[in-house]
Amino acid sequence: MRDDLSDDGQPLNEVFNWDRRLDRGMDELIGIARGVLADGAFVVQEAQFLFDWLTRNEPVRRDYFGKFIYDALGHALADDELSAEEEDALVSILLRFVGPTPEGLPDGSYSTDLPLDDPPPTLELSAKSFCFTGRFIFGTRRQCQSAITTWGGRVHQYPVFATDYLVIGDIGSRDWIHSSSGRKIERAIEIRSQGHPIKIVAERHWITCVECVNEESPTASQPIGQSNSNGAPVPQTLAGKTIVVTGTLKNYSREEIQAAITRHGGRASGSVSKKTSFVLAGDEAGSKLDKAMQLGVPVITEDDFQRMIG
Numbered sequence: 001m002r003d004d005l006s007d008d009g010q011p012l013n014e015v016f017n018w019d020r021r022l023d024r025g026m027d028e029l030i031g032i033a034r035g036v037l038a039d040g041a042f043v044v045q046e047a048q049f050l051f052d053w054l055t056r057n058e059p060v061r062r063d064y065f066g067k068f069i070y071d072a073l074g075h076a077l078a079d080d081e082l083s084a085e086e087e088d089a090l091v092s093i094l095l096r097f098v099g100p101t102p103e104g105l106p107d108g109s110y111s112t113d114l115p116l117d118d119p120p121p122t123l124e125l126s127a128k129s130f131c132f133t134g135r136f137i138f139g140t141r142r143q144c145q146s147a148i149t150t151w152g153g154r155v156h157q158y159p160v161f162a163t164d165y166l167v168i169g170d171i172g173s174r175d176w177i178h179s180s181s182g183r184k185i186e187r188a189i190e191i192r193s194q195g196h197p198i199k200i201v202a203e204r205h206w207i208t209c210v211e212c213v214n215e216e217s218p219t220a221s222q223p224i225g226q227s228n229s230n231g232a233p234v235p236q237t238l239a240g241k242t243i244v245v246t247g248t249l250k251n252y253s254r255e256e257i258q259a260a261i262t263r264h265g266g267r268a269s270g271s272v273s274k275k276t277s278f279v280l281a282g283d284e285a286g287s288k289l290d291k292a293m294q295l296g297v298p299v300i301t302e303d304d305f306q307r308m309i310g
Contacts, residue, residue: 025060029053029069033094042091044082047073064115064189069093115185116168121199123165123209126152131159133184134169136203138210138270143258147210159188161196167206207271237309238266242275246289247282249302257305264309272297280305 032053036046051073060066072093076086130148132141132155144167145155156163166188191198243266245257252260257280258268272279272291278298281289292299300308 021057022059022063025057026063026065029057029060029066030097033097037091037094042082042087042094044077044080047077047082047090051077064186065097069097115189115200116202117199120201120205123199123201123206125209127154128164129154129156129162130165130167131156131163131184131188132167132169134203136169136270138203138207140254143270159184159191159198161191163188163191163198165206166198166200167203168200169203235310236265238264241266241277242269243267243278243280244269244272244276244288244292245280245282247285249280249282251302251306260309 032050036042036050051070054061054066054070054073057066061070072090076082076090082090125148130145130153132144136144138144138147148155159166166184168185185200188198188200192200238261243261245254245261245268249257261268266277269276272288272295274295274297276292276295276297278300279288279292280302281292281299282302289299291297
């Protein structure tokens with residue numbers, strides 16, 4: 001028997017096994033939370049069971065998310081009862097932790113609301129630094145980063161003390177809490193606990209701020225003085241237009257169509273709103289097309305787009 005192992009063959013040094021215990025514990029906590037929420041109620045016996053479970057699982061209890069839930073349970077159970085208001089509050093916390101499943105993505109869940117700044121702060125884009133984590137409705141992570149640099153901001157690949165904002169994608173994977181996405185959130189929380197004012201916001205709030213900037217400065221992202229390979233200026237036939245692309249196109253990759261929109265003076269957006277000029281729909285267009293129809297936003301085909309740019 002090795003001296004550094006227990007009788008059960010486990011490392012005696014708990015720090016050595018900490019991350020694995022935390023990951024396994026978070027899996028179990030998510031399962032317990034979903035089980036509790038299955039019937040929409042949260043009785044005192046369930047609250048006590050979850051509180052006792054967290055008490056026994058130190059890595060989870062000391063993690064930001066586990067501590068948040070543990071403290072809320074301890075406060076609610078201080079009198080060994082659970083009022084209707086306390087039950088509603090605990091159900092709300094667990095829903096924010098687990099998140100609902102996004103429509104059409106049965107294996108996913110929305111990113112947690114727990115670490116987000118409340119109320120959401122006003123975002124400044126120019127001369128500020130952003131870090132992105134998760135999966136985004138707006139587009140790829142590169143597209144999100146490009147939106148920041150367009151307005152004079154900076155991008156950090158990982159949260160550091162100089163990071164101003166961490167933006168959490170609204171679509172997260174089922175194991176987000178111990179993926180690289182979760183690690184970035186944990187690092188941002190650690191930085192904030194040391195007195196550095198990094199702000200943590202949801203993608204939906206970031207998109208709202210980006211759209212406000214676009215409305216205030218509609219030409220900010222338009223190219224100036226671009227020309228074709230023969231030196232002739234590119235006709236700015238899409239000047240002032242905000243265009244959302246959805247589905248698969250025959251002649252363009254997603255990057256190519258966005259470049260074409262920008263080259264002709266338009267702005268490619270990742271979300272449909274009443275400010276959208278039109279939606280370019282390819283094959284197998286999804287929820288963006290549905291939203292365009294609901295809002296009455298014009299929908300064009302790839303051939304229509306080709307005619308528009310000449």
